[in-house]
Amino acid sequence: MNRLLLNLVTGLAALTALIPLSVSAAGAPRQAPGWSLQTPGGETVNFPQDAEGRPTVLLFWPSWCPFSRALQPYVQDIWEDYRDLGVNVWTINIREDGDPVQTMKDRGLSFPLLIQGDALMATYRIERTPWLVVIDGDNNIVYTRPPHPPTPVDVAMDVRKTLNELLGDRAPPLPQSYPKPYDLHLKKRSDRVDRSAPKPVSSSVWGPWLQAYLADIPADETAEGIAPLGAIDSGKAAIAHARAIWTKRHGEEAVLAQAPYRAYRDATRWVVLGDGGTGELGDGMILVVERGTGRVIRVSGE
Numbered sequence: 001m002n003r004l005l006l007n008l009v010t011g012l013a014a015l016t017a018l019i020p021l022s023v024s025a026a027g028a029p030r031q032a033p034g035w036s037l038q039t040p041g042g043e044t045v046n047f048p049q050d051a052e053g054r055p056t057v058l059l060f061w062p063s064w065c066p067f068s069r070a071l072q073p074y075v076q077d078i079w080e081d082y083r084d085l086g087v088n089v090w091t092i093n094i095r096e097d098g099d100p101v102q103t104m105k106d107r108g109l110s111f112p113l114l115i116q117g118d119a120l121m122a123t124y125r126i127e128r129t130p131w132l133v134v135i136d137g138d139n140n141i142v143y144t145r146p147p148h149p150p151t152p153v154d155v156a157m158d159v160r161k162t163l164n165e166l167l168g169d170r171a172p173p174l175p176q177s178y179p180k181p182y183d184l185h186l187k188k189r190s191d192r193v194d195r196s197a198p199k200p201v202s203s204s205v206w207g208p209w210l211q212a213y214l215a216d217i218p219a220d221e222t223a224e225g226i227a228p229l230g231a232i233d234s235g236k237a238a239i240a241h242a243r244a245i246w247t248k249r250h251g252e253e254a255v256l257a258q259a260p261y262r263a264y265r266d267a268t269r270w271v272v273l274g275d276g277g278t279g280e281l282g283d284g285m286i287l288v289v290e291r292g293t294g295r296v297i298r299v300s301g302e
Helices: 002-017 066-085 100-107 152-170 189-194 203-215 235-250 252-256
Strands: 035-038 044-047 056-061 088-093 131-135 141-144 262-265 269-273 286-290 296-300
Touching: 056 066, 066 088, 066 100, 066 152, 066 252, 131 152, 141 152, 203 262, 203 269, 235 252, 235 262, 235 269, 235 286, 235 296
Parallel strands: 056 088
Antiparallel strands: 035 044, 056 131, 131 141, 262 269, 269 286, 286 296
């Protein structure tokens, strides 16, 4: 009997270890971690205190991420439609290397913005950008953006349905139609990965551009926090290194959106370019690295 009881306890312990971290042993939703962040104007927002027991939408985003840009107009509409019903919407800037305030102005966005939210990436288990969660009045995370939604519209629809369930009789009607998302999000993931052969650019175009770009880099410039990669003997290898470094900084989806990639070289350096969507050289992500040592000179994001 004692051996049987021991086996039962051991089995239960092993089963408990397999339960996802986001769900408790009883199956309850995970509690949203608390935080204190500032607006660009210096005002402090404390969560969950300032949520005041009301449903809350949190969108985590950086300005360089094309997927964040695609989702933001839908979050803007959600904020406008639900704020008077007591729903909180806070967007939290993370992994930023630009100016989120100017970015919002350029995109015509006015939803609430909180800055310098990188410390929340671990506590909210943020795996990619944009990250979006809906939190109920009891501070439970009741919706998390899926890893690979077909389009931003699908996320917007799910958020609205979740909020309507929380609001009950006060819920507004769901939209009959949604604005068309960017074409990027209508393409299959494999389509974006396979765009690895860019159309040739004449040396009369890229040559002067490369010379001018490299001339503006100080001789002692070095990217911080990246160890030398070793000798790089081909453009293909340079692109592989660039994608690995960009992915670590910006996430896989943002880097996939930069395809097709180009690699150019002068006597001592490789310059790898992502596609910024305009067709102009240098409008996307850029990596500059020494050919002989693999010393990373510059990493710039979109």
